Amino acid sequence: MPPDDNAARHTPPLLLLVGNRLDWFARETSLPQIVGLVFEDYRALTAERLRRIDPDVVISALVGPGFDALDVALALHLAGYVGCYRAISEQVPRPEVIRREVLAIAPSLDFGILTLAMMARPA
DSSP: OOHHHHHHOOSSEEEEESOHHHHTTTTTOHHHHTEEEEEEGGGGGHHHHHHHHHHEEEEEEETTTTHHHHHHHHHHHTOOOSSSSEEEEEESHHHHHHHHHHHHHHHTSSEEEEHHHHHSSSO
8 A cells, every 4th residue: 555645744634724714713712723724814825835834725715805716726826736725605606617717727726616515415
């Protein structure tokens, strides 16, 4: 069995959540520290910062305060990130249109959209 590259880097998988930490948790004032979860402001997505964080997955809101998925995808692309990027939204009538737009500006990303309904489905 080949070695697990993720085990050599960090365990558990590291998720980079783009946006303000409080925006992700509905303005709670006291948030738990979660192993493997890093928050970063959209404006701080530089090649150096992404290399330092080395995320397995980047997650953002489809439309966040001051940015959207196209902005994040372009920043990731310009920073040289080629991994998994997921945008989250309540609902998206035509996700394939957004996916095409994102991949047109950042073709090396593994991009997808997650809706709250998709995430709430039982396994």
